Amino acid sequence: MSKEEFEQRWARKSxxxxxxxxxxxxxxxxxxxxxxxxxxxxxxxxxEDLREQSRDFKTISTTMALSTRI
Structure with missing residues (x-):
């Protein structure tokens, strides 16, 4: 095997x-x-669950605030 063939095989292996x-x-x-x-x-x-809970909380708190005023 020539030096060139050896180098090519080595390069392919690498x-x-x-x-x-x-x-x-x-x-x-x-x-x-x-x-x-x-x-x-x-x-x-x-x-998304937290957003929905936040919307529910706002609705409840608004309803409670209106109930208290009435």
Whole structure:
């Protein structure tokens, strides 16, 4: 095997290792993105629940204030 052939094989091996590492990291990133989406959905639902409770509270407090005045 010539020096040139050896260097080409070495370069291909290094590229394969780098590609493998990148693929693993992309996989971890995709998992993290899924976790983030799930968390976003949970928080989004909680925020909407809080908004609804706030509207209910305002309605109740307004009703109570009007009842007291009458």
């Amino acid at each position: 590229l394969r290792e780098m590609l493998s590492t990148v693929e693993k990291r992309v996989g971890k990133l995709e998992e993290s993105m899924e976790d983030t989406k799930e968390l976003n959905n949970v928080l989004g639902g909680s925020i």
